[in-house]
Amino acid sequence: MRKILVSFLTATALVSVSSLPTVLTHSTNAQQKPIPPYAKWGRVAMERTHKKYPNAQIVDYLHIGRTPGANSSVEKFKLWLKEGQREFGVFIDIQFENKTEKIQKVTFKESTR
Template sequence: MILSIVFSSEIMIPPNLINIAYAQRKPIPPYAKWGVLAMNKTKEKYPNAQIIDYLHIGRTSGPATTTEKFKLWLKENGKEFGVFIDIEFNNKTEQVMKVTFKETSK
């Protein structure tokens, strides 16, 4: 009887479990490691700020280097502001060449 229950084709899987399994199969985006670096560099530059939002803007590729662009939204001492972070790296070695920050009020 137990085997008939286990192998029965009438076992229903709750829809929420299907959704959870599907969500867990999403691939890691290629910019993920650069996003982690952007957040770490931002924490170094703004140690008292809290990162409250994160956006990958895009990638600009050149023959020798690539630049990943991010916007982080920070909160510090009751003030909220945005920071654009550009991470330029060597295409072959992935060595970081330059990290730039630009604050914005929007």
């Protein structure tokens, strides 16, 4: 009985270990996603929001979209903040030059929804 149990455990361990690299490879590949083009502007939105509301935690993040223009574009986000017992949304618009990506203006508008 002891030999059978040891053989079973050894065989199970070999199967588990031999399949481990395959499982890790597949799960690693499944987690890699391309970085969206708005990621840079999302970081700017969160940094600027943190400066404006230093005591608030960013609870949620939404990329609304981009409004393209001839010379400049506007990237739009909505962040959900929690400050103490208060929860509120903030719409952030980041206007930037298309060629240089230099930020021209960042605006904030609070929302209860």
